[in-house]
Amino acid sequence: MDELRELIIEKVKNKKMTFAEFMNLALYHPQYGYYQKENPFGMQGSFYTSVDASESFGRSLARGFLKAINELDLEPVLCEMGAGSGMLANDILNFYKDEEPQFYEKIEYIIIEKSEYLIDKQKELLKAHEGKISWHSFKELRDFDGVFFSNELVDAFPVHRIINISGELKELYVIYHDDKLQFYPDDFSTEELKEYINRLNIKLVDKQIADINLDAVKWIRDLGKKINKGLVVTIDYGFEAKQLYAPFRMDGTVTCYFKHTQNNDFFERVGYQDITAFVDFSALMEYGKESGLDVVNFEPQWLFLLQSGILDEIKYAESDLHKARIRSLIIPEGGFGTNFNVLIQSKGVKIPENFFYKKRSTELFNELSKIYSEI
């Protein structure tokens, strides 16, 4: 049970490690990493995502993506990165198969997934859609035309932790001291942290911790270069930098989930619990610009789902339970309505002024008040 912890202890006895290195091992160590061995999703796992809440999530995404492909004249290609259990791909492809058979004929679905264990799971679940889906590495992706999307991918990238100690910024490293793994502040491991803090104008008060996702910077820069024409849709929990690094978030946002219970015992159950941090969407917008990604909209998930046609799902939901699950995706209080946001970026296409992903909440308000009276 403690193999990974022991392995990390051996490493840090010789040399301190950044929290990003620690998190990368805890989640993705090829043998013992959290995403490499047990099914982390749903009831038996550590956490739920919107995908587990209801198939209406995937069906709504499917509606929106089809509309975007038609309106922007994109190729019928979807690329999902970080596909987890494969359920989202399944919900999307089932929707097209059942309700848009002509589009289903043409569609090409690409999955980019880091975990070998999850790739096997996805292949098993998605057997019915054989021939439609292919698995590729991120490196292989190029000249992409279509819709590239992810749900809760970026929050699973390793983060660096920095702290303001009496006006001086330090990085928190993982060390082994007094027979335990613990944090230790020292100089930054890379200049990129300083560049990020300056560029996003992050100001921390004394003793405040911030979690910095440098992998997200690299990812969005690289991704932009790989897109020829299309949309990049990033769904995750997180905020813009000003809100994310506000002084009331003294301890940063990185946290752990073990069997649906949140904790901050980072050095316990190593490889057996999820570790995740809120996404800094400002960084995705800022660094995405470098490789030609323009911001179409940054908005709450509930609004994005309304734009994507989730109201149609409610109309056809057969049971109260199904309606309640859909509601958990869009009500602003609690559930997936609160901290979840969506960033839509584009490259190589002209976005019409009245593009449906830009529709404002006021325009949707009448429809929204109607569902509140129905559910």
Ligand SMILES: C[S@@+](CC[C@H](N)C(=O)[O-])C[C@H]1O[C@@H](n2cnc3c(N)ncnc32)[C@H](O)[C@@H]1O
């Ligand atoms: C929190 S899970 C979300 C899964 C799924 N999208 C959902 O919403 O249920 C994160 C997923 O991203 C994958 N992942 C993390 N880093 C990745 C990377 N660099 N390349 C591809 N997949 C990655 C993980 O293996 C896992 O499948």
